[in-house]
Amino acid sequence: MKLLIFGGTTEGRVLARRLAEAGAQVTVSVATPMGAEELAGIPNLTVLTGRRDAAAMQALLQEFDLCIDATHPYAAEASANIRTACTAAGVSLRRAARPASAVTEAAFTADTTAEAAAFLARTEGNILLTTGAKELPAFAALDKNRLFARVLPTHEGISACEALGIPHRNIIAMQGPFGTALNCALMEQYQIAWLVTKDGGRAGGFAEKLEAARRTGAKVVLIRRPADAGEAPEQLLQQLLADLADQNPERRTSQ
Missing domain, CATH: 3.40.50.2000 (Glycogen Phosphorylase B;)
Structure with missing residues (x-):
């Protein structure tokens, strides 16, 4: 076969x-x-x-x-x-x-990243984007100093951040999935108020993201699965x- x-x-x-x-x-x-x-x-x-x-x-x-x-x-x-x-x-x-995961903790759920960005435009505080480099353009209208993008450590990922105007100090180029402790450390380091994520399931470390948000007090913006x-x-x-x-x-x- x-x-x-x-x-x-x-x-x-x-x-x-x-x-x-x-x-x-x-x-x-x-x-x-x-x-x-x-x-x-x-x-x-x-x-x-x-x-x-x-x-x-x-x-x-x-x-x-x-x-x-x-x-x-x-x-x-x-x-x-x-x-x-x-x-x-x-x-x-x-x-x-x-x-899919059984999600019960989300301050806001959106069908698209554009919908999530429109919601976040009415909020304050730092935002951790964990939705991937291809989704970054949806957040172009937001204050770039609020945006902390976690992307894969590739030229494509970093270039997408640069194209959007995200400051280099706000680019987190790492390959996951990540445990709860590391998620917590990043959210605390960058004083994250909002976590934007997709339901990547167990393989994507989704539960660890939610737990880190709960521990650090960050609010979750969830992009629904298609x-x-x-x-x-x-x-x-x-x-x-x-x-x-x-x-x-x-x-x-x-x-």
């Missing part, structure tokens, strides 16, 4: 490693070099780096039997492109959907492993 997985997420890495170990021919498409770094060292795995539109995805899919969308829960555009490409290419698609029908990653993995075992009975008996 030849599998194409989109996503350098935790779920994507687990699926890639386990399915490659089970004998599948696995290729993973990731958007950034950092995503490729996280997949280094996994045997029998091909990694492709770079963002692709639906047409490029369709061309790539011609060689594969199955596509798995393991992109981030908030990567709605990427997921839409993957669906379009799979339909056009006639390749079956499975979606590994990270479970609608995302899919399968629990572990359940999907077990189904695919069973399919591989059925296709390769000699491998199953040798293990």
Whole structure:
């Protein structure tokens, strides 16, 4: 079985490693070099780096039997492109959907970052943005001295902060997920009054963000997840492993 997985997420890495170990021919498409770094060292795995539109995805899919969308829960555009490409290419698609969190602590919830920014424009106090570099332009109208952006330590992330005019002293370039203690330390260091976050689930350290906000007194602005029908990653993995075992009975008996 030849599998194409989109996503350098935790779920994507687990699926890639386990399915490659089970004998599948696995290729993973990731958007950034950092995503490729996280997949280094996994045997029998091909990694492709770079963002692709639906047409490029369709061309790539011609060689594969199955596509798995393991992109981030908030990567709605990427997921839409993957669906379009799979339909056009006639390749079956499975979606590994990270479970949502049971959120009870949020001062404000918004459907978009633009809505969150409009709310924050009516507030005071420092703001910690943990929604990713691509979402930063939505906050362009806010006082840049209020903004503290936590982004990945890449040229892309830092350049996005610079383009918005965020002072360098307010740029926190680090790769997560982060524990509660480090989140608390950052919020205390920068006197954060507002935490802007997405529900990244357990893999994204979401619970630790909320706990740090509670301990430090920061208020949470939560960006709601887009609608995302899919399968629990572990359940999907077990189904695919069973399919591989059925296709390769000699491998199953040798293990």
